[in-house]
Amino acid sequence: MDTFALIVTILVALLFTYTNGFHDSANAIATSVSTRALTPRAALAMAAVMNLAGAFLGNQVAETVSKGLISTPHGSKGMAILFAGLVGAIIWxxxxxxFGLPSSSSHALFGGLVGAALAGGTTVIWSGVIxxxxxxxxxxxxxxxxxxxxVMLLILWLFxxxxxxxxxxxxxxxQTVSAAAMALGHGLQDAQKTIGVMVMALVIAGVQGSDDQIPVWVKLVCAMMLSLGTYAGGWRIMRTLGRKIIELDPPQxxxxxxxxxxxxxxxxxLFHAPISTTHVITSAIMGVGATKRVNAVRWGVAKNIVMGWFITMxxxxxxxxxxxxxxxxxxx
Structure with missing residues (x-):
């Protein structure tokens, strides 16, 4: 197996993780920044640290990505599929x-892997994808x-x-606590997705077996790149989540x-499912905003965001x- 191809694929995987970090940093901190609970830099620093910690909380999502979506052949063809899938996700x-659109980095990765697998004529595990x-x-x-x-109705009633x-x-x-929990969950979900891809690359290259333990260095470099990307910040998307959907106050x-x-x-x-942090926080903001009054949510902006979700994969x-x-x- 060409060692150079393995190294290039790993580097591209880490580049994807970096773009994932700055693309999705808004997921964890946009609400806290928009309500002035945290300053932007303090929020980004906190999110970076919690993303790093979240990557070490478990292997469930990584195993789903590495074993449950596509069957990559050994050799240069399998490595080319991983490389192309990552590049497609990075471009998206x-x-x-x-354009400041909070689309899902996760679904960009999944779409890229499936598209490259289909182009390469290898097996897509459709039951796992579905x-x-x-x-x-x-x-x-x-x-x-x-x-x-x-949750917002409960808060309104309690207070x-x-x-x-x-x-x-x-x-x-x-909000300092809730934003930290959000960033921890982001690390748990998104760092593990790239960890799963890197494990696939190592298996294809014959460096390790499919049932071996995930190397600590893989977790560490993925977590660090996600954290670095998070600290770089995704200001365009942060404005969309924090202000354009609805003007949030601290309880919201x-x-x-x-x-x-x-x-x-x-x-x-519970389900070992790699969900999109973007989808979850955006829909939660919409639900919270609707308690104020339905038309308090800028549904036109929300519609454009949801359309972006559907075309991402x-x-x-x-x-x-x-x-x-x-x-x-x-x-x-």
Whole structure:
């Protein structure tokens, strides 16, 4: 196996993780920054540290990605599929970041892997794609919307007799905890996705077996790149999440972040499903905002975001398939 191809694929995987970090940093901190619970740099530093910690919380999501989506052949063809899938995801991340659209880095990666696998004529495990990717893609935003709405209603009822100014100050402090939990869940989910891809590359190269333990260095470098990307910040997307959907106050920010964190932890530990942190926090913000009044949510902005969700996988798949064609033409 060409060692050079393995090294290049690993480097591209780490580049994807970096783009994932700055693309999705808004998921953890946009609400806290928009409500002035945290300064932007303090929020980014906290999110970077918690992303690093989250990557070490478990292996469930990494195992789903490495074994449950595509069957990559050994040799240069398998490595070309991984390389093309990652490049397709990176391109889509950069396009959506440029336009400030909070699309899913996770689904860009999954779409890229499936598109490259189809172009390479290898097996796509459609049952795994449907059960672990497509179904959660539809279900998790609905859960986020409903749970966010209910959590905000509960907060409104519990604090109905409280002084509004004191309550907001208290929730501004509480948002530090909820934003940290959100960032921890992001590390748990998103770092493990790239860990799974790197494990696939090592297996294809014959460096380790498919049932071996995930090397610590793989977890560490993925976590560090995600953290570095997070600290770089994704300001364009942060404005969309923090201001364009709805003007959030501290109680609403706390409700949205708590909802998102709970869903991400539940999905990883109970169902081993790699869900999109973008989908979850965006839908939770919509649900929380709807308790104020339905038209308080800028549904036109929300519609554009949701449309972006649906085109992410096929768009990344198309880019990855084209990339695979070029790679195979030049080096196959």
């Amino acid at each position: 991340n950069l396009v959506t970041w440029y 059960d672990k990717i497509v179904v959660p893609m539809f279900v998790s935003p609905v859960i986020g919307l409903v749970v966010g709405f209910l 109905r007799h409280s002084n509004p100014h004191k309550a907001k100050r208290g929730f501004r402090v509480a 920010g706390f409700a949205a972040e708590s909802t998102g964190a709970a869903i991400m932890f539940g999905s990883a530990f 096929p768009a990344a798949a198309a880019m990855a398939a084209a990339c695979y064609g070029v790679v195979w033409l030049l080096f196959g």
